[in-house]
Amino acid sequence: MRLIKLGSITIAASAALALTLTGCTDASKEAANDTKTSESPKLPTETISTLKADPALEALLPANVKTAGTLNVATDPTYAPFEVYADDNKTVVGLDADLAESLGQLLGLKVTFVPSGFDNIIPGLSSGKYDMAMSAFSVTDERKQNADFVVYHQSGSGVAVPTGNPKKLSMDPMTLCGKTIGAEKGSTQGMEIMPDFNKQCEAAGKESIDIKLFPGTDKAITALSSGRVEGVVSGATGLGYQAKITGAFDLAEGGDYEPKPTGLVLPKGSDLTPAITAAMEKLVTEKPYHEAFQKWGINDSNEVTPAQVPVK
Structure with a gap:
């Protein structure tokens, strides 16, 4: 999965030109060439509608999360349109970022994104490093053995x-x-x-x-x-x-x-799973969900219904 960073590295064609001119082939030198150029495509900037906190959903939150008031969300921001750095090279944007923010609004929580290497995310969840993750994870039987999933996309x-x-x-x-x-x-x-x-x-x-x-x-x-x-x-x-x-x-x-479902990820058996599942079941019926798909150029055929959200 994962693709070119937008706004923080050159497009693939520019990267190839840089490699040709310098003769670089190793990963460290490639990274040195991953710099901004005026040719980098612009990221979508449409504003997503906000949602009010839902008391019924807030009541499902574990006490520690409700008290903290924050969801720490792991993501690997190298895969537009799901997650990628904005032009400041710090802010995480994308479909996952927009949907996570909407979930936070429904639950009355602030969302904080924590960058991580993709293959380190599920182990990090298991160790309690993050509350949940949104990083375009396909839901598979193997992954379900070690984590809980809540579906929000299919592809x-x-x-x-x-x-x-x-x-x-x-x-x-x-x-x-x-x-x-x-x-x-x-x-x-x-x-x-x-x-x-x-x-x-x-x-x-x-x-x-x-x-x-x-x-x-x-x-x-x-x-x-x-x-x-x-x-x-x-x-x-x-x-x-x-x-x-x-x-x-x-x-x-x-x-x-x-085609497989894409899901956000929580620690296996997490007390947070019921609240996140219920919030997503509501979110997929709301305007911001559809706006986020449109903003990031994703077909509405990739959207899911409330019945597709829970994962057993």
Whole structure:
């Protein structure tokens, strides 16, 4: 999952140019080239409607959270349109940020975002470091063993390809056999989908996929732009958004692969889960929920109903 930071790094095409001019190939030098340029796309700035606190929802809050008055929300802000840094390189914005703020309003709580590496978030929740997390997590059986989920979005996976898709890649694994494909470390795509595709290639007697894992999808896209990978498999919602606003790459045609629910995450068995679930069930029927999807260019087909919110 995860993609280019907007407003805090160059678009993929600019990053590729910087790499070409300097000859840099290692991650530390790539990071040094991730600087602002006047060509960086502008983030949406539409204002989302505010909501009043709901006493019935506030009554569901655990006493310690209600007393603290704050929700500490972990996120990896490298994956627009879900979460990304604003131009100040400090403020977290995106669909998840807007929805978290709306949840906080319904619960009468202030929301504080805590940046974290994606694959460190669930362990951090388990240790009590955060109250909850919103970072475009796909809800999977494996993750449900270690965390609670509350669904707010649904989407599948896609593959980012060079403009024009010259090698005709798609989410058909047979098109990826023998190719070098990037994904984010700790993501559903990197942990499950790509290893499964690789097995299918080998079972068909084709060359294995050379899977390259990166600390963030933004780094994987930089590798795509510099030609070090031939495609990047990640969440289709994020890839489609980035492809549209940057023009630096394409999202291969074919629709979402295995659409799955996306959920915010809480510690397993958290006393906070009932309150967050109830608040989300209300939020998905409210105007700010739909406004947030529209603001970040996400299709209304990716929205969910109250019945889809709870996860058992």
